[in-house]
Amino acid sequence: MKTLISAVGGAAAVAGCVAGLLWLGPSPARPGATAPAAATATTTTGTDNAGGGSRDRDTAGSGSGDTVDAARRRTEAYPDDPTAWTVLARAAIERARTTLDAGPLDTADQALRRSLALDGSRNYGAVTGLGMLANARHEFAEAREHALRGTRMAPDRPDAYAVLADAEIQLGHYPAARAAVQRLLDIAPASAAYSRAAYDLETHGRPTDAAIALRRAVDSAATPDERAFAEARLGDLLGSGGDLDKAERHYQRALDAVPDHPYGQAGIARVTAARGETDAARALYGKLVARTPLPQFLLEAVEVRRASGAPGLGGEGAALAAQVRLARADGGPVDPHLALYAADHGDPQVAVELMRREWQHTRGVVVADALGWALHRAGRSEEALPYAVRAAGTGWRNALFRYHRGAIERELGMPEAAGHLREATALNPSFTPPPPRAERND
Template sequence: MDNRTTAPGGFRPAEPCAPRRRRRSRRVLPAALAGGVLAGAVLMMLPTEQPQHAVVRPPVAGPQAQALAALASGTPAAPSQLTALIAQQERRVHTRPRDARAWAVLGEAYAQRGSRTADPADFPRAERALGTSLKTGDAKNTEAYAGLTALALARRDFPTAKRYGEQVLRAAPKQWTAYPPLIDAYTGLGDYKAVQTSLDKLLALRLDAAARPAVMAHASAVYRDRGWREDAVAQLTDAAAAAGTPVAQAGYLAGLGQLAFERGDLPDALRHFEASSRLVPGQGAVLAGTGRTLAALGRTREAFAAYRAALAQQPSPRIAYELGELYEARGMPREARAQYGQLRALVDKQMAAGVDEELLLGQYETDHADADEAVARLWAEWQRQPGTEVADALGWALHRAGDDRQALGYASAATDRQKGGGVLSALYVFHRGLIEQELELDAPARRHLQEALRINPYFSPLRVPLARAALRELGGVPDEPPPDDTP
């Protein structure tokens, strides 16, 4: 059965015709995983003073061992640790060229480092190493297939991740680390029934204490996509409290910061991003989250600085796009154009290394370049991997190209809990509201635009003013805009 995201009434929208021009329950983990940690407890676990009676701990493992343990346990490793592991494995395969496991570890380390640093040059290296592992290993070689799954996810190639991930699962159905990559792949494909089935099977396994934080973090992501915000926060808070390494804890704290931002709780978001940065300084995604939050707080100068630091650490096209839109929202068109130019250059590098950036390019084309080109890109992306994010982007592109009736089917799919993931996204609901307004469906348009601002009144520096203006036109009463310290 096809469980992918569909439009209302159960139908999959037909291929867009030539666009016309515009007129103008809570779910919780089993008791074995729930730590009972209250929200905010993680921050209390980061004291600045040493305890009175310090416990003598064993020596800390070297960076190579830490990275290897992180790969084996499904938790993140720092780029410096991955670099040390890569150097070690390169020496190993040089002296033992038929060591299939060494090649597999090398390939997965390259894939993870490329993902963490947004350096696409690591992806072809990962592919070569993993291919060599397959040639030199036995038929099962689950480590190589697990690495190929991680590589496909880093490239946003969800069909390939699904294929390799299912191969790993068939070979090792009791191995818990086989399930989280498959959950990510099914999410990207919009197959939410498979997501829930995989999560249920994962939670039914006997898990040791070391595995529980990573499992809780993945459960949190599924709950977030279902719209179960409180459960998502509770599970990720427990994961951060139980994390075995500073890198893992920093990642979970950053996730809590993003969840707080998505519900418009700016002080909580900033507190979590700053706590993450104290544990592991210089994380590009965390600096970008800090910039996003500072911009919403009206601290624009600091936001620009945070975004620039993020790009220096992690030259991600997505971060470049966010910074360009912030420049545009603050009335700095020259800087915005330069930033969009950097976005295109970074996208070109990523795509040359096999990364699928069609979604991001389609989103950029929709709002800042050629909506017809965006429709063509996003329609092809929908055919290949029809997740909720693609449904929203395609619906918005069709609207901008003038085909509002077709657009509404996709926008409804992205915001309908019965047809998609059910994520509470202010951006998706905003898109649906403006499409409905264009179709003169004033009552649902007003309802959805008000809902977008209730979900997160700071969701986008460019689009929040549009939502307020549309509500004024419809007779709604929007909230007051956030402050801005731009001169």
């Protein structure tokens, strides 16, 4: 049995498609939450219904719509086959992932309930499907329970370990996540396993090893979506270290695999902005957020607008403000980018409110960083510092995390502040600090 160290050159991992990158909508099971509703490009919450709640088109080249249609036809032909309903659920979850649209999750929920009604005893596919669905809805503790049940049912099948890895990383259980990914690599060393390994390697301060894992994810990709995802992540990894030319090449490869791939498009816009071509970057972001208004993309567009010297926050700022209002109202998952927007350009107290709520469900380093920064912007730096320290606990060489920690320490008069602030720029020469408090539009 190969260890993860020999398999990908480093410690182990998690991340990926469902848990770390997508924010697909509140779970109906969470008290006070509402199901994702149809929304316009300026009113979606997180990636809830990104691109429009009623959208029925798929990311170009994904083919997930065809898969859902084929699975649905199978349930019509064999309505008493529990496996047919599980296949439909998984196809719907995959469609939600590739389109960044939460709508198909309702289809998945109904299909899984039907599958379990037909076979509630040893239905591994439905159990792991429930875990995938819970992860997509940010019910990570619930996802973990389904995943553990799946590993007990079939210790040598990979799906439950993927679900478990995604849940554990979001719960902040990094050793458990590493063990799950190691097992996944042992059973099925393919693109999904290598992508998760890459995230953990990066999160634990090993970007070179993470790049090796992502290249293996590209080489072992079985679908255009898997290839595009791994290529875009390679672009992110290289871009975060300041290598814009290589990052651009990988983003373009993501777009070659899946035209209009949103993370490929965002990467090209990000590189363009980092080169100082703010007008061109604004145009690219404008096209991107018109069809995929994720908080991350909208916030990046706001920052590019600020860098260009344009007044105000524009339509992207209005869209983010609307998403913040929806997030406060629906009680569901909160994309940390919404909290960063509220902290830097809106009401920091609202940012604290949102991230405290998310912290009840998600204890990963990304949420720790966002909560710490929100508290700092709200004038509560002493309370913020433990979260900033926790965000740094895995050793992630993340310029934004370093800057946030340094700014909090500077506010508290701590001598190590200057070193952390210098490290932010050293890690990524393209890094731009958040606006001073005086520039916020409360």
